[in-house]
Amino acid sequence: MTYSLPTPLLPFLLVLMLCVLLAFGLSVAAWRRVNHSRRGWRVGAGLLASAGLWLLAFPPSQPLRSTTTEALLLTDGYSPDTLRQLLRQLGPGTHFWRYASLAASPDTPTLSNLAALRQRLPGLRRLHVLGQGLPAADLPELNTVGLVRHSGAAHTGFRMASWARSTQVGQPWVVEGYLNNHNSAAPVWVRLRAAGGLRDSVKLPNGWGAFRLQFTPKAEGRAVYQLDARAATANGLRLAPEPLPLEVVPARPLRLLLLAATPSFEFRFLKDHLARQGHAVALRVGVSRGLTQTEFLNQSAAAIGQLTPALLHKTDVLVADAASLTALSGTEAGALQAALRNGQSGLILLTDPAVALPRALPARSDFVLQLQAARAAQEPQAVYWAAAGSAKALVPATLRPAPALRVLVTTQGRQPIAAARRIGLGQVVVTTVTETFPWVLQGQTTSYASYWSQLLTAATPPNAPAATIRPENSWPRLNAPLTIRATALAPGPITVKATAGKAVRVALQQDEQMPDWVRGTFWPGTSGWHQASGPQTSSWFYVFSSQQWRGLEAQLRQQAATQWIAQHQPATLPAVAATTGSEPWSRWWGFGLFVLGSGLLWLEEKL
Template structure:
């Protein structure tokens, strides 16, 4: 404002001086020259700024992914306009007569088109890991590739040797006629199921017979035509020996056969059997340095994972021993498995309030009843009683009228299991070893507490593929480095980022280049991950991408126009224009006064 007032005063002064001169010749020129000198000073001090409009920038783009339909692309270009930019991701073929730019990942989209407001995705879609790289960008999905093959499948990636294992999933409907779904393992078909409708849910079972890594095969055939084939990678684990403490009020065939079965399978067993009042017998199998079994103490329970007992043994525990047992269960030190051989459960049982025994009639209790549990062989046993189902119980084995005969209750960090089957040893006498093993494996596994690991490596991607990020999480690794070994490549060291909320967590990102088994290592912890080929398991990966895109935060949306003007440049006039105008005007005034 000060400069403006000074300029106006100077212009007024020069105008007055030009008008007061007696010589009336060139008076108009003198006034114009005075005003021009003032304008020149103003242009030199404050040069004007000129806005230059930028070129039009697109707000809508098209991204091609694998298996996109050219017809859908042509229809979309007719609707959006032929100038709409088209990009493609690795794995998508270039459109005919159009050499589109290939993008390595979703981050490149934001770098090429920073003002993008809408992205049309054709084909199978992007990896779910790419969605966070497109925050607030509305995604328009054009899943024009028809659903085919296996749409979903789940299985235990680390089954235990000798234990029943299953794979369940969904097959998309294939034409007309039935379809056979088969599981191939160890070079042969291990199980199969017929789908009369040509698709639908299925479940196949197998018992692994060898430890180590293996890639089973899941295939679907309609007649002689192969409909779909997918790999099912597993890492079969060796059985973990179980530490069992058996408390029996008196000798019995049930606990005797259980003791011998556990010892034959290399489990650690300690047995305390009552013989008479004040007289007990102890026995140890596969247990070096056996402890004293006189009283239940925290040190004694810390050496075992499951306490198998009967009602009379629990009822004979004192108050201090019962409290010690309940504390051990709540803290996850051990679990309790009770063979309920009495109609009333002892109050010393941890979590006893959740269990209610329902006696059956004497006639019904004398007839063997079929028992059912997941992946169970044909089994039948005497059922003297059942358990009343409640929301606090998880049924393990069901009997007559689908009433539970064995159930588990979570108590703190541990588990309490109660079974009303008091005679399972006839299976061992009848040469039904598989039934006997499956029954006790079901109960002991439920009662076994979760083992605490000093460290772990977790894969956060369900279906990793080459050239897509594989996110890994380390738990309790501390400052140890994370190494990853890929097939036929050198071992890589990955940078880890500490988690902002959980101090024991850290994450790392790995970009696999080839399919197959990859090993991650941190400290003494080893973990294998399988990377699938790009065409494999396309159905589950598409569903995962669609869910991630649907849950992505919504952006401002696209406008009616597909282009928007880019903000232009600001151009400042050169200052010498002002100096030249000032010198020209001042020179005229000086020269005109001399004439």
């Protein structure tokens, strides 16, 4: 404890004389009392009241270590133990603030932005951030200030999640992620709720780990599904539902041409299935030598002779068996090659294990058949693909793996039986499974539709480039800057409107490095769906609130901080010495002593 004489001295001397006179007067009065049994009590109480009055006016000071070149910033999920340890290390007088996202506290000031911090502490050289960290958009405001991260307790919840924000109606939609659970090792169910009910769930035996859920939307429009976690026991882990926004768009109608050398159940069931999906289907089947039969569904009839550039220009995907592709003339094979390389058409080939691959097959050398043993080829095997579970089919042959091939379907032993190969702008798909119609007869219509959707999606050429508007950040947050990027749009304003809010105009400027891109910054004021509209197109995106996906947000902030530290500050920061100052005692000590001494004197009078 230290004591220094205040300036000016006159008030100090006056209060000192008052306290001395008060102590002397109370002591004399106590000494002259008739009752001498409590004389010491009265003298002590008078001195205590005088000392309290003096401490109330001029409290002493105590030494206090602090620093003005370092500061602490508290964010969500910070550890109080880490805060106490840093204050002991840097000094109890070190400044610290709560970040704006935290709830206000009467004993801790709140900081809204880092620019205000640099104004309050001009000599700041190092900032300690406790908890989940700072948003990536705020890190550039640090400028030359060093950043030191102090992570809080590990978050219990969804650490990672990914899903397609848009899908076609009737297409399988998948949610993948990882659950952190540090509370217990009891089994946990991760559940997907969509379209008003529980659609899929997976059990994590250890209470944590990776998960994968799936659902097939049946209706178009925008929806917000939910992902939650519940322990198998009644008093175990319970996580609040997290939103899964999804826009379900109409399925893209395809123009399909099916070529079969002979009538078969495979092509008969396939053309009926594709027609029910709304695709325009044309089927040409060889009946006898020089005689073919044609059939058209969801389109007007037309002549189907040779494969010409005009015919292939009206065809998105060509599905053919090996015999039909072998029978193509050189002119037809050249037209097919050109259509593939120009991205006008795709090709799906159903192989025949009895004959070699057709010479007209583009990139034929990359597709090498490996025949199965006779017994294995006659017994149905389980086959797997990415979009949905599995089914059983005859597998007469497999494909030899190659670097240029993208595997689509495999056997249980991970042997590819369907693969895609890029040819210019188009795709060639080869499958060794030639009989999938038994799945329909067995009632496995979902597997049948999923399998052919997998092959058609891989072979379908991409849409022609069009104007697009989309946010660059996959996780837009409330009250956080969001960069909106548009392509094939002229620089100028676009309109962004929340579902239940006012429209906001966002100015777009041309990107310096990518002339075809224009960018603008939008500050979401409400959470939920937002529509961005431009002169030629519009799109929807979802804004998450600050309380949603907090575990994933912490991961993103830590990654952003790590990247910023690696790019903007050296590996080691120079040591900063703490300074020693003084802090006066609280005046409540003096007030308490004064009240205690006065109370004892009053009590002694009543006894």
